[in-house]
Amino acid sequence: MTTPPPVALKPAGEHPVLAAARQLAPKAAARSEEIETARRLPADLAQELAQAGLFRMVVPEAYGGFEMHPALVIEALETLARADGSTGWCVMIGAVTAMCSGWLPEPQARLIYGAPDVITGGVAAPMGRAELVEGGYRVTGRWPWASGSQNCRWLLGGAVVTKDGAPQMRGPMPEVRLFFFPIADVTLHDTWHAAGLCGTGSGDMEVRDVFVPAERSMSIITERPRVASPLYGFPAFGLLGVGIPAVALGIARRAIDELTALANQKKLIAAGGQLLAKRPAVQEAVADAEATLRAARAFLFETVNTTFEAGTRAEVSVKHRAELRLAFTHATRSAARVVDRMYEAAGGTAVYRASPLQRCLRDIHVATQHAMVAPSTLELIGSVLLGLDANTVML
Known part of the structure; x- marks a missing residue:
């Protein structure tokens, strides 16, 4: 490391x-x-x-x-x-x-982000098609998981660039770009009936043959940021994914909070009215959860700071990017283990809708499904750490 x-x-x-x-x-x-x-x-x-x-x-x-x-x-x-x-x-x-x-040209950046209360969102996954035309692209696509889109003024979608219907290649890979759409050009589909993170409104977004000027598109893979700043020396996919472990850690901390409060209130009838907090298995679970969460958080902050510092010197390596993604995945999945332990330690009380622990359980296990922190990321990271050849474009 x-x-x-x-x-x-x-x-x-x-x-x-x-x-x-x-x-x-x-x-x-x-x-x-x-x-x-x-x-x-x-x-x-x-x-x-x-x-x-x-x-x-x-x-x-x-x-x-x-x-x-x-x-x-x-x-x-x-x-x-x-x-x-x-x-x-x-x-x-x-x-x-x-x-x-x-990354956007300044006029477009100011157009989209000029209002101090603007909210943008969207889905970066290249699930659309963008046909090259004079002055820009005509984009068609439908993207699931468009979280928070109901409150956005602009949405972006990732798309594969085509010309006469054929993908435009950049080396061995099709060209992929991100495209910004004003909310008026987007249809939002109410498809978010999910197990957890229920309040995120993460339904589908769709556009059909929408013209997007060339200057309102960008690539975080092949293009450099247009703003010179230490922040944008941080890996693009690292900045895009940094919030996932943050949310996971917050949910896990809430689970420890809730179990701690419950354990000091709930009395076990079968144990003669003894508080749940007096049960050795619960004490062990809380101690282990605290260590797991704080260790994962410390690794996340260490890696973020190390990578940021390297970015200020323009010295971010593939290994930095791999370790950053490792910290994201590890923190998110460690947070899930913490929530699982707190839910189990609570006993039958946790299954009721009134219990915040059941929501923590549902929310964290939706967060772990994000592709950025999927178990398969560990295979790619392990390949880099072992010095093997690997496709690291998405790190």
Whole structure:
């Protein structure tokens, strides 16, 4: 593993956006049942989060954003997800999508991100087709998992570029680009009837033969950021995925909170009214969960800071990128193990809808299904760490 340099965990002082996340978290927690039932983030809450700057965390300062250190982005998302998993997920999608502002030509970046309360979202997976035409592309596609899209003014979709119906090749791979659509050009399908993260509104988005000017498209694979900043020296896929482990860690911390509170209230009839907290198996589970969560979090922050520091010197290697993805996957899957243990330790109480632990269980196991942190990522990472040839384009 790469030896980390002696870098600070985060810049000194509390960032105002992180302070805003702490202030808004109780509001999200209080509306958790409403969010779950509505299957989307309420528009007024989304706007309050936007006005607090939570969707502008990685927008360039030149465009009115904050260019926050990735470690601070993790903390803000973790704070919101601890209060409500769906809120954390929606803010994560909107916030990391906004990284595209650093790649877009300045006029388009200002057009899309000029309003201080704008929310963008979408799906980067190349599930669309973009036919080359004069001045741009005509894009058709349908993308699932368009989280938070109901509150967005712009949505992006990934697509394979075609000419006369045939994929345009870049070496051995088809060319893939991201395309921005104003919300008026997008049809949203209410398909989000899911096991967990129910309040994220992650239904399908669809466009049909929509013209997108060439300057409103970009590639984070083949193009460099247009904004010179330490933040955009961080790996593009790393910045895109940094919020997933943050949300997972927040959900897991909530699970420990809930089990701890329950254990000091619930009495076991079969044990003569003894508190659940006095049960050795519960004590062991809480101790193990605490160590697992904090170790995963420490590895995540260590790797994020090491990679960020390398990015400031333009020295990010394939190994840095592999270890960063390893930290993402490890943190997310460790968080799932923590939630599982807290749910099991709670006993039958946890199965009821009134229990936050059942929601933590459902939410975390939807988060683990994201392709960015799937078990298969470990095969690719292991290949890099073993010095084998591997396709690392998506790291």
